[in-house]
């Protein structure tokens with residue numbers, strides 16, 4: 001038995017966490033940053049890591065992909081939404 005994909009089925013995108021309809025998923029539907037929001041501690045160390053909740057406020061923070069310093073900045077790349085089933 002196969003369950004046909006219903007038209008307008010709603011899924012949650014695992015990348016941007018938005019709900020979308022499979023029928024309206026387009027290459028420009030999902031806006032996201034392909035890289036992590038990173039934090040640079042010292043210029044000489046050049047060590048990057050994924051930003052955690054306890055990171056100190058003095059550290060330079062930005063998206064590694066585009067350099068946006070606002071964690072809420074809209075994505076610099078668009079693509080199809082990706083469901084948890086894909």
Ligand SMILES: [Zn+2]
Pocket residue numbers: 032033034035063065066067068075076077
């Ligand atoms: Zn970006």
Ligand SMILES: [Zn+2]
Pocket residue numbers: 013014015016017018029030031080081082
């Ligand atoms: Zn998405």
